[in-house]
Amino acid sequence: MSNFLPTIKSPADVKKLTLPQLTELAQEIRERLIQSVAKTGGHIGPNLGVVELTIAMHYVFDTPKDSFVFDVSHQAYVHKLLTGREDRFDTIRQPGGLNGFMLRAESEHDSFGAGHAGTALSAALGMAVARDMSGGDEHIVALAGDAAFTCGISYEALNNVAAQTKRLIIVLNDNEWSIDKNVGAIASYFHKIVTHPSFTYLHDRATDLISRFGGKAGKHLQRKAEESVKGLLGPSMLFEEFGLDYYGPIDGHDLPLLVNTFQFLKAQNRPVVLHAITQKGRGFQPAIDKQKKFHGLGPYDPETGHTAVVGQKTYSEIFAETLVKLATNDSKVVAITAAMPNGTALDVFRPAHPTRYFDVGIAEEHAVIFAAGLATKGYKPFCAIYSTFLQRAFDPIVHDVALQELPVVFCMDRGGLSGDDGPTHHGLFDISYLRCVPNLVHMVPKDEDELADMMQTALLHNGPVAIRYPRGTGPGTAVKAQPVALEFGKAEVVQDGHDVVLFGLGALLPMAEAVAAELSRLGLSVAVVNPRFVKPIDRDVVERYGRTCGLVITFEDHVLAGGFGSLVLETLSAAEIDVPVVRVGWPDQFIEHGKVDALREKYGISVAGAMRAAEPYLKSLLEERLAAR
Numbered sequence: 001m002s003n004f005l006p007t008i009k010s011p012a013d014v015k016k017l018t019l020p021q022l023t024e025l026a027q028e029i030r031e032r033l034i035q036s037v038a039k040t041g042g043h044i045g046p047n048l049g050v051v052e053l054t055i056a057m058h059y060v061f062d063t064p065k066d067s068f069v070f071d072v073s074h075q076a077y078v079h080k081l082l083t084g085r086e087d088r089f090d091t092i093r094q095p096g097g098l099n100g101f102m103l104r105a106e107s108e109h110d111s112f113g114a115g116h117a118g119t120a121l122s123a124a125l126g127m128a129v130a131r132d133m134s135g136g137d138e139h140i141v142a143l144a145g146d147a148a149f150t151c152g153i154s155y156e157a158l159n160n161v162a163a164q165t166k167r168l169i170i171v172l173n174d175n176e177w178s179i180d181k182n183v184g185a186i187a188s189y190f191h192k193i194v195t196h197p198s199f200t201y202l203h204d205r206a207t208d209l210i211s212r213f214g215g216k217a218g219k220h221l222q223r224k225a226e227e228s229v230k231g232l233l234g235p236s237m238l239f240e241e242f243g244l245d246y247y248g249p250i251d252g253h254d255l256p257l258l259v260n261t262f263q264f265l266k267a268q269n270r271p272v273v274l275h276a277i278t279q280k281g282r283g284f285q286p287a288i289d290k291q292k293k294f295h296g297l298g299p300y301d302p303e304t305g306h307t308a309v310v311g312q313k314t315y316s317e318i319f320a321e322t323l324v325k326l327a328t329n330d331s332k333v334v335a336i337t338a339a340m341p342n343g344t345a346l347d348v349f350r351p352a353h354p355t356r357y358f359d360v361g362i363a364e365e366h367a368v369i370f371a372a373g374l375a376t377k378g379y380k381p382f383c384a385i386y387s388t389f390l391q392r393a394f395d396p397i398v399h400d401v402a403l404q405e406l407p408v409v410f411c412m413d414r415g416g417l418s419g420d421d422g423p424t425h426h427g428l429f430d431i432s433y434l435r436c437v438p439n440l441v442h443m444v445p446k447d448e449d450e451l452a453d454m455m456q457t458a459l460l461h462n463g464p465v466a467i468r469y470p471r472g473t474g475p476g477t478a479v480k481a482q483p484v485a486l487e488f489g490k491a492e493v494v495q496d497g498h499d500v501v502l503f504g505l506g507a508l509l510p511m512a513e514a515v516a517a518e519l520s521r522l523g524l525s526v527a528v529v530n531p532r533f534v535k536p537i538d539r540d541v542v543e544r545y546g547r548t549c550g551l552v553i554t555f556e557d558h559v560l561a562g563g564f565g566s567l568v569l570e571t572l573s574a575a576e577i578d579v580p581v582v583r584v585g586w587p588d589q590f591i592e593h594g595k596v597d598a599l600r601e602k603y604g605i606s607v608a609g610a611m612r613a614a615e616p617y618l619k620s621l622l623e624e625r626l627a628a629r
């Protein structure tokens with residue numbers, strides 16, 4: 001195999017290669033991706049699908065002068081390899097290493113950071129308008145997957161493109177997959193275009209013309225393609241109606257064709273859409289066979305694609321299995337996912353209750369308002385949406401669900417630090433952004449069985465409820481055959497005591513217990529509380545221990561600002577109880593990617609960190625309490 005990749009120190013080096021050499025480079029990149037991501041884990045499938053597209057973009061355009069905006073930007077690995085980060089590529093998603101997404105702070109070639117879907121077109125349009133206003137001549141290229149077009153924001157951007165700029169290039173990277181199979185009318189529409197018999201004809205002709213005539217033929221071809229496709233699809237062509245010129249569909253793995261097409265598009269003085277057909281996982285059979293699994297995953301065997309078997313069930317699986325039970329007992333229970341059937345484990349629910357399962361695409365706002373509509377007719381929707389993605393649906397939660405007191409249940413997976421994915425994916429804000437919303441109940445389970453019980457509690461509650469639970473596995477507590485509703489608004493006192501009280505929220509209860517053990521060794525009497533409910537907080541318990549104890553310590557896998565500890569402070573203050581409160585949680589800054597344990601240690605969310613934070617109070621507390629005995 002050739003060895004061009006190590007010589008690519010910047011996109012200028014890509015431009016030095018010939019077209020046949022670019023094809024060899026594509027091979028090298030594929031091999032590198034497969035080998036490297038096998039060790040680090042990451043979005044292997046999407047990146048194998050955009051190898052040629054990214055090479056062609058860097059061959060034709062000039063970042064950082066020109067700007068590339070990638071939707072989600074989980075498919076930016078090839079871009080990273082071509083923009084001076086090849087030597088650090090093996091550190092991707094590792095502590096201190098490259099981020100798994102585009103990051104403005106990481107490289108001047110990363111013009112816009114992302115991690116959430118649907119933002120590329122709006123950001124690219126903003127850049128294009130800024131360029132126009134300041135008289136620049138650079139190119140702005142947005143690359144968005146077909147699933148990005150299930151996001152409402154993409155259409156909000158499209159609605160403005162033609163009126164606001166004359167020059168913007170949008171690449172629709174169509175592989176027919178979101179993480180799962182892409183869904184809805186837009187997916188069918190794209191499918192109809194690409195499966196039309198004329199596509200094969202057009203493509204064969206295009207390749208033939210380009211191989212015979214080079215660049216000039218590209219222009220000719222595009223005109224032909226444009227006319228033919230227009231002829232095929234009639235005047236209601238989606239992008240044409242938005243005022244963009246549509247080109248394609250073309251084979252997104254045909255490098256010479258892509259290079260010619262981008263050269264042609266670069267010269268256009270109209271906003272354009274290039275529809276490129278790609279294959280997710282291209283060049284790696286396990287990823288082609290298992291599209292869903294290889295969208296994004298942990299380390300795998302680069303030969304076979306095998307991954308380590310995880311024995312214990314994840315919180316997501318417990319959630320989905322419990323929802324199956326609830327739906328079996330209650331015909332009004334429905335499940336909603338916004339394009340995450342795999343991540344939320346609703347994959348398990350789909351076959352069990354197919355008519356009550358809804359994948360709405362990457363459309364969190366719609367998911368929530370859709371659930372509100374269902375709830376008005378007596379249904380009990382459970383919306384399984386990651387904490388970080390639910391941020392997008394804040395207004396629907398307030399305006400459509402909570403204000404009308406509709407019984408929608410938000411099951412917020414990945415509540416807490418997400419680890420390798422980094423700041424775009426950490427679920428660290430949901431307590432703050434939800435506890436200010438009237439009527440909304442917020443619960444956090446300490447283990448798997450309590451999650452099931454909280455779901456039952458939510459089912460019986462006639463109003464909106466949110467439940468947050470962490471990524472991955474919990475303590476491994478056995479789940480009862482049938483969940484039982486919890487006493488509403490009541491905390492669980494795990495251990496009684498009268499000198500110090502520790503509130504360990506959810507996954508941090510064991511940390512609180514470990515700190516309790518240390519404090520007990522010092523001779524203090526320590527109470528440990530599993531709060532269960534953030535809202536309504538168990539005021540009796542907070543006030544009772546606040547009055548008897550000389551120190552309160554709260555633990556949460558959440559930002560401190562507006563979090564559970566803040567709520568405890570507010571509760572104590574409202575009752576005029578003056579007791580020192582030490583809050584353990586994430587500081588007021590975005591937390592980088594890394595391993596959860598190491599990041600917790602770094603930011604003092606640990607037994608040692610809690611002891612350090614409590615230390616200023618311990619000496620006087622010990623003196624006072626021990627003297628009183």
Ligand SMILES: Cc1ncc(C[n+]2csc(CCOP(=O)(O)OP(=O)(O)O)c2C)c(N)n1
Nearest residue numbers: 046115116117145146147148177178179339
């Ligand atoms: C708001 C939001 N919801 C959900 C996700 C999770 N997610 C990440 S990538 C992805 C699918 C993207 O599919 P597509 O845009 O077609 O790109 P592909 O991976 O197929 O190349 C989803 C649902 C997200 N990143 N952002």
